[in-house]
Ligand SMILES: Nc1ncnc2c1ncn2[C@@H]1O[C@H](COP(=O)(O)OP(=O)(O)O)[C@@H](O)[C@H]1O
């Protein structure tokens with residue numbers, strides 16, 4: 321970890337700042353030849369079939385693909401929630417395969433902030449208590465977590481809702497609590513799986529705008545989605561189909577290729 325990054329990680333929420341542009345790219349996640357199969361009885365069902373890509377510090381990246389293509393399976397590997405059948409995932413240069421379950425849980429708590437489609441908040445806890453939750457498993461010395469949790473809730477616009485329980489909040493507000501919770505341990509990456517899947521279009525828009533603001537403050541975000549329009553709101557789009565990466569391009573290239581594919585399919589329809 322560079323000093324600059326170490327400082328970033330130790331900074332309070334409001335003080336996160338983007339590393340100077342021009343600094344060399346640092347891979348925070350490296351995925352090498354990743355395979356994952358599930359087993360139905362003795363029969364092997366291959367899901368991920370040789371995935372290779374890196375995620376660099378400060379990126380805002382989408383992993384996009386149709387339902388069933390293996391996105392959530394990949395997220396589980398990136399999030400150290402599951403282990404590969406073969407291949408490696410390096411999280412901040414640490415080989416996930418080398419860790420036992422306890423070490424993996426610790427790494428997860430320290431390096432990754434999760435955001436799920438279903439928000440996954442604890443219903444009986446308040447917004448503030450939900451944000452504090454990850455800090456019970458993994459704490460860094462010298463950080464005033466109660467103060468930080470309050471600052472994060474303020475950052476996501478929920479200063480007035482800290483004592484509310486999830487049932488007293490809207491879907492968008494719940495997702496903002498989940499975002500604050502994901503940030504409380506200053507993770508290396510935010511992993512968001514279909515984060516707007518349960519939200520209306522206006523609220524989805526707010527979440528996307530918020531992700532952009534966070535990214536501008538230096539937070540690395542991986543957003544998993546089946547929605548190509550949403551993917552266009554990031555900077556880099558990795559497309560996965562049937563367990564393989566079929567394209568990995570910056571958002572401008574991706575937009576051009578989407579448009580060309582659409583035009584080609586319209587041409588085909590006209591000629592049929
Ligand atoms: N635990 C599991 N056991 C068996 N098959 C699974 C399991 N989880 C996912 N699958 C299968 O893996 C494929 C990819 O699933 P998933 O990664 O959830 O795709 P996506 O998130 O892109 O919709 C699907 O065909 C799904 O049925």
Ligand SMILES: [Mg+2]
Pocket residue numbers: 391392393
């Ligand atoms: Mg999924």
